[in-house]
Amino acid sequence: MKMGKWRIAMVYGGRELAYRRILWDNLEEFCSNSNPVIVGGDFNYILANEDKRGGRPFRFSQGAREMSSFLARCDLHEANIVGPIFTWCNNKNGNARILERFDRCYVNPIVLHFNRILVRHLTRVASDHCPIILNFLDANFAAYKIIRFEKVWASYPDSIGIVKATWSKKINGDYAHVLNLKF
Structure with a gap:
């Protein structure tokens, strides 16, 4: 089956707001056509209280608001996930441990319409981040069960x-x- 042209962007979202605004502008232009779009990587922001455990309480910061606005403008939606919820850890123990979900994969409705996709969060091994893998599933896909x-x-x-x-x-x-x- 011919799949046509796809646009895929791998993202590292730095912490500086000025650079991130340039990133959002460039990605918005990147997403502005009728091709299937996948944008994934380390966004370095969390968008909800559920995306964090430990540390200071969640605050919907300016950077998170801008990221959320970018996702809405580009009509990007998060793919379903399997694996650990949190993709980043500060590698500390006890009460000093912080877990957050920085690494994500977003797709436009065209991808969701024609493909069954799943993002797998693997276990952190040699990094403070979990590797993520985007899987395209066949029609015989059976839902995975998350074991905690x-x-x-x-x-x-x-x-x-x-x-x-x-x-x-x-x-x-x-x-x-x-x-x-x-x-």
Whole structure:
């Protein structure tokens, strides 16, 4: 099947407002045609209280308002996600730990209309950010279930054995596929 032309932008949204305004202007021009558009990456802003855990309380800052306005003007919508909710961590422990959702993938309605897509948040390994992968799904896609760790599970003696057995299974494929199957 011929898919036509697509416009894909990888974003790093710096923290300085002046540079971000240039980014929004350039991306708005980039999105201003009838092609499918995907814009993803590290936006460095959160848009809602649910996008943050720890640290100072969420505040809908000027930068977040401008990002939200850009998304509305370009009619960009966030793709569904699987994996950890938060994509960034300050790598501290206890009460000093801050988790936020900076890394995202937005698409225009054309992409949503013709494709079933899913963004997979992988586990942070060598960075303070989770890698994200955009997957195009076939028609036989079955919804993924998100599994969250409950601390009480660690109190069951059999938990350690179950985790060891799962992680020691031999699974073929690329690293991301193996990791996701083991989760």
